[in-house]
């Protein structure tokens with residue numbers, strides 16, 4: 001479902017028509033998956049001054065083939081309560097991974113993780129372990145990519161206003177998957193629409 005709205009350029013104030021999506025179904029519109037992955041769906045370029053502006057909107061990302069639904073809520077708690085209440089009765093969502101995210105960057109990250117065939121809870125655990133090992137404290141890390149012959153995982157994080165990257169070995173990820181296997185209650189908690197992030201994970205690490 002595509003909509004038009006008017007956005008205002010943060011640099012020059014130009015009012016411009018932009019498209020946004022209330023629903024993103026990547027089986028019906030496969031081209032939207034790459035537009036989510038590279039972030040194009042959430043920015044617009046001002047035709048007058050060339051500034052890239054962020055486009056914030058709520059949307060439901062649905063990949064029926066991957067059995068994945070991610071609700072981008074912008075932190076709207078009333079909407080999140082409504083989503084969680086509704087999903088309790090949807091038996092046809094069996095086998096689905098259901099997630100809530102606050103910002104478009106979080107949605108992009110989730111899609112990257114699941115496209116790579118990885119488990120987002122294990123990735124959250126990798127971030128936690130890596131931030132601790134590096135002595136970074138409270139830092140917002142994001143999964144960026146997995147590549148190379150050894151399937152190295154790259155995480156990004158902000159430091160002094162710059163984006164930094166750190167590579168971790170695939171064995172770290174496997175270790176985290178092992179911890180999850182030995183502690184099945186963590187995954188059981190991730191049923192229904194859940195926001196799986198560092199805060200969510202911290203409840204199990206106390």
Ligand SMILES: [Zn+2]
Nearest residue numbers: 009012046049
């Ligand atoms: Zn402009």
